[in-house]
Amino acid sequence: MNKLGIIFPGQGSQYVGMGRDLHGRFEEARHVFEEAGDILHIDMKELCFNGPQVVLDQTVNTQISILTVNVAAYRVYESELGVRPFVMAGHSLGEYSALHAADAISFRDALKLVHARAQHQQEAVPAGAGSMAAVMGISREAIEAICREITATTAGVVEPATYNAPSQFVISGDADAVEEAIRRAKAHGAKRAIMLPISVPCHSSLLDEAARRFEEDMISVTVKDCAVDVISNHDPSLFFSRENTGSHLTKLINSPVRWQETAERMIAMGVDAVIETGPKRVLSGLMKRISDSVRTANIEDGETLKKTREVLNGYKTDYA
Numbered sequence: 001m002n003k004l005g006i007i008f009p010g011q012g013s014q015y016v017g018m019g020r021d022l023h024g025r026f027e028e029a030r031h032v033f034e035e036a037g038d039i040l041h042i043d044m045k046e047l048c049f050n051g052p053q054v055v056l057d058q059t060v061n062t063q064i065s066i067l068t069v070n071v072a073a074y075r076v077y078e079s080e081l082g083v084r085p086f087v088m089a090g091h092s093l094g095e096y097s098a099l100h101a102a103d104a105i106s107f108r109d110a111l112k113l114v115h116a117r118a119q120h121q122q123e124a125v126p127a128g129a130g131s132m133a134a135v136m137g138i139s140r141e142a143i144e145a146i147c148r149e150i151t152a153t154t155a156g157v158v159e160p161a162t163y164n165a166p167s168q169f170v171i172s173g174d175a176d177a178v179e180e181a182i183r184r185a186k187a188h189g190a191k192r193a194i195m196l197p198i199s200v201p202c203h204s205s206l207l208d209e210a211a212r213r214f215e216e217d218m219i220s221v222t223v224k225d226c227a228v229d230v231i232s233n234h235d236p237s238l239f240f241s242r243e244n245t246g247s248h249l250t251k252l253i254n255s256p257v258r259w260q261e262t263a264e265r266m267i268a269m270g271v272d273a274v275i276e277t278g279p280k281r282v283l284s285g286l287m288k289r290i291s292d293s294v295r296t297a298n299i300e301d302g303e304t305l306k307k308t309r310e311v312l313n314g315y316k317t318d319y320a
Helices: 020-025 027-040 044-050 059-080 094-101 107-124 140-153 175-187 205-218 245-253 259-268 282-290 302-312
Strands: 004-008 087-090 130-136 158-165 168-174 192-195 273-277 295-299
Touching (some): 004 059, 004 094, 020 044, 044 059, 059 295, 059 302, 087 094, 107 205, 158 175, 158 259, 273 282, 273 302, 282 295
Parallel strands (some): 004 273, 273 295
Antiparallel strands (some): 158 168
16 A cells, blocks of 8 residues: 655745746635735735745745745645545644645645744844854754754853754854854764854744744634644654643744654555645755665655656545
């Protein structure tokens, strides 16, 4: 029996022009852009299609745009291919897309939560005070030790923010502490350690106040049980439920994204093919680093939809 997973990308996958082709080809995608614009009172087509990049990269704009494109891609997937997924997951911000796709939260609530989340993140730390960096080619134990040592012996905070794949991490914290971690990681033999164009120190304790404010936002949101299981990045041993969704989304704001474990949970459940719905193929690449036995495909435009159709040709599922 085949088992299909759907995954949704998060912040960092944005680019000017994302979603334009889907919008031009499919009524389902056009409706999503119109709906998002009406809810937020923002021209989402202008933001996603024309940017410019410096505007699209602003945290609030990035998060609402990726959510919109993710949902547009998924609705096209449902209409054009319609193979029911066995399980879903989203990378950080992508969890809101997954929860909406699983009928746990409305698109309106997902947009409002993401908009509020991004505002809280931006306001938690002064511009330029925080930063994030990607570190590759070093062990988990080494990067954790470097972060602990710097945080314990300096005035700054730096912490692991995402565990993306074997030897592939993102760290987050005070800008000076992150720069020091980069230097030490390189001295420990890291193949690559670079600053990311993100001024918000996501998934670090510097966002404790942002998490507290977001928890209040969740009170007014109606959450249902998921129609399809959605794995939590905060605790990949658990699925989202009506009771725990608010807690998981809140805790992830100031704690690490455990993406490698999330992907491994999918694989342990028997998933043999994964479709990434949204901009770029970042998560598909990570999946290949985690397991080369899982087939991957993505949907971000008409051409990738065609290739995904070919991947799923003859794909048989029976989840009963």
